[in-house]
Amino acid sequence: MSNRREFLQTLVAGTACGLAAKSGLSLASGSAMPADFGGAFKSVPKSFEKRALTLEGNWPTDLRGSLYRNSPAMLERNGFQHSHLFDGDGMIQKFSLGDGKVFHQAQMVATDKFLNEEDADRFLYHGLGSSPPNARAARNNDSANPANISVRKMGDKLFALWEAGSAYEIDPENLSTYGRVDWGEDLKHLPFSAHPLRDANGDWWNIGSWIYSGQARTIIYQLDAQAKLKRVKAIPMNQAGYMHAFALSQRFVILVNTAHLYTPGKRYFDSFNFDAKGKTEIVLLDKNDLSVFKTIEIPANFVFHFGNAFEQGEELFISMAEYRNADIMSKGLGLGPHSAFAKEATQYNSDLSVYRINLKNGKWQKQSSQLAMEFPNFRESTPFTVQNLIGMGRPTGTANKADQDYLISYHPLSGEREIYDFGNGFTIEEPLFINGASGQEYVIHSLADRQKSRSGLALFRSGELKAGPIAMAWAEEQFPFGFHGCFVPS
Amino acid sequence: MSNRREFLQTLVAGTACGLAAKSGLSLASGSAMPADFGGAFKSVPKSFEKRALTLEGNWPTDLRGSLYRNSPAMLERNGFQHSHLFDGDGMIQKFSLGDGKVFHQAQMVATDKFLNEEDADRFLYHGLGSSPPNARAARNNDSANPANISVRKMGDKLFALWEAGSAYEIDPENLSTYGRVDWGEDLKHLPFSAHPLRDANGDWWNIGSWIYSGQARTIIYQLDAQAKLKRVKAIPMNQAGYMHAFALSQRFVILVNTAHLYTPGKRYFDSFNFDAKGKTEIVLLDKNDLSVFKTIEIPANFVFHFGNAFEQGEELFISMAEYRNADIMSKGLGLGPHSAFAKEATQYNSDLSVYRINLKNGKWQKQSSQLAMEFPNFRESTPFTVQNLIGMGRPTGTANKADQDYLISYHPLSGEREIYDFGNGFTIEEPLFINGASGQEYVIHSLADRQKSRSGLALFRSGELKAGPIAMAWAEEQFPFGFHGCFVPS
């Protein structure tokens, strides 16, 4: 029997999302300084009414649909401020495109946590490094679930996703919360990551990483195209390494079990330790029976996010935003003077790397991009093909860590890259490939103009990032920074 | 679920044994009058040491063995007297024959009841019509089991038998009690009658009649020659009639389910009612599978004891000491002015009758002996043969009911009979066929000379009863009157 409370003491582990954390600073103020952070998150509204944005440039008429994004919005209650962005309760933002207009609306996810805390008028649970007074012990994995990492459409349903607990189903129209999702009676409250992946046949795969109480087991979920559970299995792991997401290839579910190891401790901060002399394990699970096909050891590393994976003959390619250690998580995401939010904090840079694994003998080689690129995205409709990835970050050669990020495209085989820089004062968010009705592919992302305290959208023609956005849309105010989302064409 | 207490309120039902009751009056005094009964049973010793009897006549040298007899001996404790002979605790008497000598010894059966009452120095349980003050509710069928009806050797074991509870095993040498016998885990405390019957192959059969709480079921026990349980089955009965013993033929276990019906009542005396307009059922159970072969209705009657049964072709012969109603049990065995102990109480006479049943069509005819003969006995070694029976009683034509009984032999087919009368002042007990080592058959019985307050034995040459006893043996004192027993050659 493992233990819920112990788990919940540490469950905030999964909310890290790389460099995006930095943008969190711009949530409600223009300040990016740690010193100013304490007062930066007050007075976040619990909803944004549907309002039209001001359009700039040339919005394609064939582009219709909704961009959904999830934001850790609510960081303050009744005088107490969480000291970590990831402790904020999830808010779903929706940008509606079409008819030559762009609307925005947003709504808090009505999680059990949020409802209980609304009712109590205070935070009730420990967060990642945030300890509200008189905190309650969590009852189960969902007690402190803020559903704040991603929002994904699977089948005709929209889900607000965390990673250490359940999904919440959201109304795609008005963003109201239907409730917590149980995939099965014995799956209640179990981890369900924020990064489900779509198989070529339309199925959805996801993982849930359980690393507590000495039990390291990864739950593998397989859902059909309508998000109905087809299969579930708990796979024992060799080590209790942190896993935020996973990759998928033609034949394999690919787990990258990092060297950031969990040991039961009393406080979250004491629970994880990066084992620099240890290993990371790439575990290839055969989709057929979820048996372990091969486990490949690579040097100790740390990873949040993956690009797509694909097999070519007997070779498997996996791209990932790789960190040489877990400082980004153990220190970089804190809010002290040594955090990733500090100026010049280049020590937390990731490196978009491509692992090329021989499936016969397990030998591997790694190709480094020299790009501190995070939130890598690819075309979901063709998941196992060679394709350029898009993300945000910066070249690691950029000595001067500015406070802004670049929009980046990178080809994992050719190494070809394309970069667009909005310049100082802008914070850009996760970019997605989207398609117009005519078939034209675009890249879209939300962003904040911190100077003008406003949020908006930028649209690029795919493959022409350098040319800059072909269209933009601006609100009159700044919205909470978002992590992950999806575009649903209409 | 039936109920123990209810049962135990009534369990004394089975201790009746016909005319023998009358002899009980002579237990410790010479008085035979009901008016004197109250003081008749004091100071009965709990054991009789082994002592030689004074011999008379011609004791055969080839006659060696032990005559065991069971007596309801202890009728008084701590100032309280049972008002019914059958409530007396069992005492095993043993007459040892051989080497030209006859010894007597006796010992109380150390039942749980007896031990508890010894310890409490008072009677603890309701008897048949006897209600000691502050009586305890019986816990199970053995709580008030006095083991006082018979003593039988089965295999190499000697058993003191009651009928509504367990057998007790007795040491054949010193008469000490080994303990209560469980034939099986689920047979504890269940009725086990005082009249087991020996099959031609050496097996033993017995019944246990359960008629309480609306459940009329007769337990059929089949033991092997060494008294090890071979088979047991509970047979549902059509009516809750009283059954004290049973009969056995070549093919059948024969139950005579009398018209003395049990209805749950608060007091024993209210529990049984003779249904004169009802029926007695003769139930033939096939020995092979204990299924009911045939049930033959005969007019309502009452029976304690049977002679042997035998089949001739398609005819089954059953002899029994038959009463036209159950007055013998409901009134005759009481001790009031209308009891069988009263002078001239010929209304309680039995009639040794032979039922002749056509096994094909169930038709039957009855042959009356006009003999009020009780305690019928036959030769156990040849149970299913036509043979004369011996017993005690009187011709029903004898208008003058004297206080003494006759020794009687009766042939169930020819009706031939032989009678010996000791004369006034003697009480004779159950006669048995026994054999000397040379093969000579004798009839033996114990008796009391009430005038001289002494007990003894009488031995007859079988077939020559009229000639009187060929030998007698007398003690210097009178022993408790006995019911049933057995002779064990040595």
Added chain:
Amino acid sequence: MKITKPCNPFRKSMLTALTLGSVLASTLYPTLSFARQVQTNESQHQLTLLIKGYEQKQGVTYLSLYDNAEDFNSMNGKSIANVQHQIQGDTLSISFNQLSKGEYAISLYHDANNNRKLDRNLLGIPSEQYGFSNDVGAFGPAKFDKASFKLDGDKTVVINLR
């Protein structure tokens, strides 16, 4: 997939009826209680049972407490409470401290040989001790109307094993 607790935004209307009280404990491992404030319920009474008459000092007593005739008479397992208690002495006593006012009845048996059942003989008759409240059950399983008693205040009920 099952959606639990469907609700519209903030589910406020539901929460109104489900106001939570909180009981707080140590700081390091705060003990959580979602319990509503424990109401001072004057209709909660203590029922103390005293079981007597054990013939054997070992084994386990199985006891069931019922609050209605249907469940008691059918012995369908829908008891208010069941207790299994080792016997080490001559009596057994337990108390139910928070029973509502009402009619109750008790059945119990003593599994003296620890085989987890009330042993019965060939005829189905209990061969181990049993009992009912009001000491009824002399003529087979007691019915609720015979075994039941009223609880409208603290009470001690003595049951003598059969």
Added chain:
Amino acid sequence: MKITKPCNPFRKSMLTALTLGSVLASTLYPTLSFARQVQTNESQHQLTLLIKGYEQKQGVTYLSLYDNAEDFNSMNGKSIANVQHQIQGDTLSISFNQLSKGEYAISLYHDANNNRKLDRNLLGIPSEQYGFSNDVGAFGPAKFDKASFKLDGDKTVVINLR
């Protein structure tokens, strides 16, 4: 065939040690008690349990009382007592009135959905509430040395469900 309680005549020596006291009741149906005289046992204590923290007001609490480490740690079923009690309020309280002086520990769970077991998820982790005496068990099943408490007088133990 089994002979019970072999004994020599009158079994007097055995009886000496088994002296029976009798408790007498009504005359018509005298209530029997074979109980030895109930000794005034000063080493028998009352243990009252108060269970708090129910998240749901329905279902059944299953509770076990142990008096030694081996049985508690192995959960081998050899508990001193087990209680199943329906939940109808926010707390549950029962008392064991005749416990000997000693060390005890308690484990319990709340079967909220009445399926007669502690539901567990795919990973074997309880998905219904449970608890241990001393409110331990935060890091998996509690061991006796953590959950046990001394009983040497009447005592009330509060357990908060997890």
